[in-house]
Amino acid sequence: MMGFRESKNFSLSTIASEIQDFWWKNDVFAKSYSRENSPDFIFYEGPPSANGKPGIHHVMARTIKDAFCRYKTLKGYNVKRKAGWDTHGLPVELGVEKELGISKDDIGDKISISEYNSACKKAVMKYTSDWELLTQSMGYWIDLSDPYITYKPKYMETVWWLIKNIFEKKLLYKGYTVQPYSPAAGSGLSSHELNQPGAYREISDTSVIAQFKCINDNKSDKFNGMFPFYFLAWTTTPWTLPSNTALTVGAKIEYSFVKTFNQYTKEKVTVVVATSLIEKVFAKNFFNVKDESMLSLFKESDAKIPYYVVKSFKGFEFKNLRYERIWDEAPLPIDNPENAFRIILGDFVTTDDGTGIVHTAPTFGADDYKAAKSAKPEVPPLLVPDKNGNKVPLVDLKGKFIDDIGMISGKYVKNEYYEENNIPEKSIDVEIAIKLKEKNLAFRVERYSHSYPHCWRTDKPILYYPMESWFIKVSDFSERMFNLNKEINWKPNSTGEGRFANWLKSANDWNLSRSRFWGVPLPIWANEDSSEYKIIGSVEELINEINISIKDGNMKSNPFSSFEIGNMSDENYNNIDLHKDIVDEIILSSSKGLPMKREKDIIDVWFESGSMPYAQIHYPFENKDLIDKQINFPADFIAEGVDQTRGWFYTLHAISCLSFNSISYKNVVSNGLVLDKNGQKMSKRLGNAVDPFEMINEYSADAVRWYMISNSNPWDNLKFDKEGVAEIERKFFGTLQNVYSFFSLYANIDNFKYKEDKIDVVKRPELDRWIISEINSLVKKVDYNLDNYDLTPAARDINDFVQEKLSNWYVRLSRRRFWKGEYNEDKISAYQTLYKCLIIISKLISPIAPFYSEYLFQSLSIISKKEDSVSVHLSSFPDIISELIDKKLEEKINQVRNICSLALSIRKKEKIKVRQPLNKIIIPVKTDNEKEDIENAKSQILSEINVKSIEFLDKKDSLLVKELKPNFKLLGPKYGKIINAVAKEIKELSNTEIEKLEIDGSINLSVENTNVIISADDVEINYKDIEGLSVATDGHQTIALDLNLNEELVNEGITREIVNRIQNIRKNQGYDVTDKIEINIKNNKKLEEALNSNLDYIKGETLAIKLYFSEDLNKGEKIEFDDIKTVITINKV
Secondary structure: OOOOOOOOOOOHHHHHHHHHHHHHHHOHHHHHOOOOOOOEOOEOOOOOOOOOOOOHHHHHHHHHHHHHHHHHHHOOOEOOOEEEEOOOOHHHHHHHHHHHOOOHHHEOOOEOHHHHHHHHHHHOOOOHHHHHHHHHHOOOOOEEEEEEEOOOHHHHHHHHHHHHHHHHOOOEEEEEEEEEEEOOOOEEOOHHHHOOOOOEEEEEEEEEEEEEEEOOOOOOHHHOOOOOOEEEEEEOOHHHHHHOOEEEEOOOOEEEEEEEEOOOOOOEEEEEEEHHHHHHHOOOOEEEOOOHHHHHHOOOOOOOEEEEEEEEEEHHHHOOOEEOOOOOOOOOOOOOHHHOOEEEEOOOOOOOOOOOEEEEOOOOOHHHHHHHHHOOOOOOOOOEEOOOOOEEOOEOOOOEEOOOOHHHOOOEOOHHHOOHHHOOOOOHHHHHHHHHHHOOOEEEEEEEEEEEEEOOOOOOEOEEEEEEEEEEOHHHHHHHHHHHHOOOEEEOHHHHHHHHHHHHHOOOOEEOEEOOOOOOEOOEEEOOOOOOEEEOOOHHHHHHHHHHHHHOOOOOOOOOOOOOOOOOOHHHHOOOOOOHHHHOOOOEEOOOOOEEEEOOOEEOHHHHHHOHHHHOOOOOOOOHHHHHOOOOOOEOEEEEEHHHHHOHHHHHHHHHHHHHOOOOEOEEEEEOOEEOOOOOEOOOOOOOOOOHHHHHHHHOHHHHHHHHHHHOOOOOOEEOOHHHHHHHHHHHHHHHHHHHHHHHHHHHHOOOOOOOOOOOHHHOOHHHHHHHHHHHHHHHHHHHHHHOOOHHHHHHHHHHHHHHHHHHHHHHHHHHHHHOOOOOHHHHHHHHHHHHHHHHHHHHOOOOOHHHHHHHHHHHHHHHOOOOOOOHHHOOOOOOOHHHOOHHHHHHHHHHHHHHHHHHHHHHHHOOOOOOOEEEEEEEOOOHHHHHHHHHOHHHHHHHHOEEEEEEEOOOOOOOOEEEEEOHHHHHHHHHHHHHHHHHHHHOOOHHHHHHHHHHOEEEEEEOOEEEEEEHHHEEEEEOOOOOEEEEEOOOOEEEEEOOOOHHHHHHHHHHHHHHHHHHHHHHOOOOOOOOEEEEEEOOHHHHHHHHOOHHHHHHHHOEEEEEEEOOOOOOEEEEEOOEEEEEEEEEO
């Protein structure tokens, strides 16, 4: 007759393969989300980009998603999980450009936009098979049969609808501003992209305090006597100095005239600097003098330079003073040059660092641009005409100076923009600094370490660049977004209340434009002078506008003529393409019938991803009720990496707030980084990247998943160590499999199939009642944590239960009940209890370990017929049976376990094997009840730690003497000079005083006329070892072991060791557990004496019929331990 499955060659990877086939044959995943009369649980998948290979960090993120979706399925929900592919954006374009050997400037010249976009479309799904393989091999349930794909016309149409919706709310505008721009990527960046983790990096740059020479126009009488003088302005971007058109001072800041000498030219100069910063500016090679006449004593060869502070003025008094251009090779601004090169006021000026005077280049700084615009009259930016008459700054979009401006012409502003083999020895910053030194225009030049933003995709420094872009007026909604965020349950909470909330409070307007090619085009058409705009919100609307344009003679034909309006089939939408190369050819008509061309930019790809709740279902053109009636919106749960806080999490939230005045997700888990085992970021360059496929193939998906979840909270950075995965495979899954194997082996021997009536739990032995109480407590804790989106404590609690309580205590103490004695009620109770524990564990681990949980569930339920579900993932989460939870019993048994654990720790410390019996264990007790509980568990304790007796000590006994060790880290700062005297007093406290400290939590001492309060945290309480005894404590429980050995104890220890070796020989020779044997041992006097005095024990444990000694036995299993050497053979009889 068929019994419970027994597996001699246990392999998690083999199990996973078998279970995959089982799921596929039984259509388990589809059944999990299509159950009748079950409520829906809404999950949104953050789409990966398939143009790159998946990494180990994707296993972490997907495990989190999968675990909670599986848990909610167990709780009775239908959890639909639509896959998606993020197919647009910079990573795709940069990859294609590299593959084709082109740059952005070659697009439209060497390669058409149409050809380029075709290459992007092909490249974007390059690694789809890798992603699908990872999805399958790691057991991530997601519906790949009908994914949303962001380059599909339906998805793009919804994005257009959202743009128009936002426009109709008057939240879309076009503005010319200085914005973050990535020359390496050839595109502007939004503020949330600039705030991705790792975007700001610590770098070392050349900094310059430049001297700007004030012009004496005889209009500033108050400064007579000071001329000629220089304004000192500090910059960490010397390359922007040629574009300077103003200096900004704080109106209320006090500035001083200082007479000194330039440290490079040694020329005498008078400079202006913020009074509060004089000491910083003149800190290194200067010294202050109180008499101006002392300046005349300075010689060029002097190491130190004197300076003399003359007089002070407020910043507003310098307003509109003019100064000479610092870079004479730079042209004048094309617009209103007469308003340039003057002092203006700005409220952003501080005296935190620098000189208190800000070098202002309106073309390359957002604050600079605002200050210049608000000045009266307006300060012009340094723009010059290009060959087409367009106004451009001195630096082009590649980060290179334009031609015809002297020594800096054609040079990159950052060395990082050069090809690796063309990087110059001196950066442009250094070249500019050298020239300024020569011209007496550099007061100080030095290296300066500071945080500077980099492009999140290219790792190159960004510039701030003047650009015309379309913006969403997010700032108008920042308070509403902040308040809606309070409705979201963040894990961890600190991310939602801290990082995310702070970001929302100060949210900048969203730069929507990207000067790229592969993405959703802005659906905005403008007439020639940009006085009229049309925003298109659907394909139908676009076709209608095309037809009008044809009538007006602006277009000859409709490129979308094959599209049938109102037909929502995929086949119909596949007839059109909404990408740039197509829609840029579409000319619409203005209200006057004049041509309107599309704005050339595409939409920020983050807007696309934030549109997925609506675009994935083609809202509002289809499935309108799913959003409007909140059937599929907002999501109950999303999860991604912490880097999405200012990425996908933000854009989802912003769009739902702007368009629907709602949150878009209720619960969010953000996971931290996956680092290498040394805490370093993984990268191919460093050679420390972990291949997820290799990990899964070597250790199994279940082991990798369990390791990642149990090792640390998902939101903490994980130091990934494959040795940790191996340990999980061995200790957790290996232990659980051993428990199941133990059960199946003996259940099959006894033909147990759970056909007997269930034995009432109250009638079961105490050990059974304890483990049943413990597993119900476990169910309660796991349910609470998973419902609260806390995976790690759930995994750790299961871990502890399986390894320590179930395997290491219950099974070990119940072994004899399974393999000895008749098939009676006690044995049936043991089988039913262990079966129940295993079936519940199979369900509890299923969200994190989907394969092995299925294997365990199938192995049990197929034979018992106790489960209604075909799969563990279609079953119900275990019920919590509160009446079976007995906390008092749990505490009692766990105290016994703790006592045993302490005793075993002593054995380990003293290097005494558990097989060596000891005379006694000494246990201090505080109450009679405590003593009684331990007395009731006496047989368990004696058996578990292998001692002969228990001796109890009450408070009156003084055998165990406590001693205190001062915690100097805590006490040192408190008591300083008297710390040694305090430590001495602590060490001299009596047992009675120590007990008072333990009970009250503190004790007062008088030390050198000082009242000293010692708390329990200030000390470590230990017990003194006594000769022959070894003491152990964990703060709550204390025990001592008597380590003295007599002949009888030594002989029993030898006997137990031999029994263990015989059992191993039985196992290695493949004997069944019921086989009887005879034992032959090579004679050894000490061994023979030991075994003869314990003969019945040996025969009973090993099922031996006969045991005899031979003088000349040389063949067999060689045995060596302590000072014993022998040979053993066994034969089945």
